[in-house]
Amino acid sequence: MKTRNFIILSILVTNVAMAQLKKVDYKDNMQILSGFSAIPKKSLANKPGILILPAWKGVDEHSKETATKLADMGYYAFVADIYGVDQRPKDTKEASAKAGYYKTNIEEYQKRISLALAELVKQGANADNIVVIGYCFGGTGALEAARTNMEVRGVVSFHGGLGKDELRELIAIQPKVLVLHGADDPYISEKEIRDFQNEMRITEADWQMNYYANAVHAFTEKSAGNDNSKGAAYNELADKRSWEAMKLFLKEVLK
Structure with missing residues (x-):
């Protein structure tokens, strides 16, 4: 009887804890975008919000799972749709091309991030209490939120690209920056790392960069194999350690 009661209680607790994802349509002019919102059943004080920027294939199960986990912790979470409902890549070739387009046309990427931030606030998050996190291509976007001083308190990049156009003007960076990087990532060159760190120093950013041993690109993505x-x-x-590092960062920078 005790075992049976424990199982029933566990099921009830699980059902209470899990936040629900809700599809949210919004627009960039005529382009329909479709993200996902996860609203906490019990919000933390000051209604902190987390914007999640997905990897190069766009809205995926990993980003939606992340939103649910964050909402269960008390954060308002929103998964951004950067590409649009009819523009999502069908394979890695298309993903590379589309991500490359937004990296080249960086103002369009920045605009899509800003639109998603507005949707996060519409869902109930405090506009003055937001952090942007991103994975891979999304990690690049998170850094763009910092580079353009969007109205966020901090940004977190998980195995994201660090580079930018070298001709761009550097401005003082206000949001705090956390970069979570695979020590053996073959896609991020030593020059890119060095240039990024110099950028952080020149812009007087409050930044951290964690390296994870034996980790390559996409180290948080279970579907990437081993x-x-x-x-x-x-x-x-590396996945567990980087998640804990992000949690500590969120507690530090959010009100």
Whole structure:
């Protein structure tokens, strides 16, 4: 009887804890965008919000799972749609091309991020209490939120691209910056890392960069497999450590 009662209680607790995802349509002029909102059943004080920028294939299960986990912790969460409902890549070739377009046309990427931030606020998040996080291509976007001083308190990049156009003017960066990086990531060159760190110093940013041993690109993505020789692979320890680092960062920077 005790075992049965424990199982029933566990099911009830799980059902209470899990936040629900809701599809949210919004627009960039005529382009329909479709993100996902996760609203906490019990919000933290001051209604902090987390904007999630997905990897290069766009809105995916990983980003939606992240939104749910964050909402269960008391954060308002929103998964941004950067590409649009009819523009999402069908394969890695298309994903590379589309992500490359937004990296080249960076103002369009910045606009899509800003639109998603507005949707996060519409869902109930405090506009003065927001952090942007991103994975891979989304990590690049999170850094763009910092580089353009969007109205956010901090940004977190998980195995994201660090580079930018070298001709762009550098301005003082106000949001706090956390970069979570695979120590063996073959897609981020030493020059890119060095240039990024110099940028952070020149702009007087409050920044951190964590390296994770034996981790390559996409180390938080379970669907990437576990073969490091492919350049992108899941690493359970790096995934857990980077998540804990992000949680500590959120507690520090959010009101």
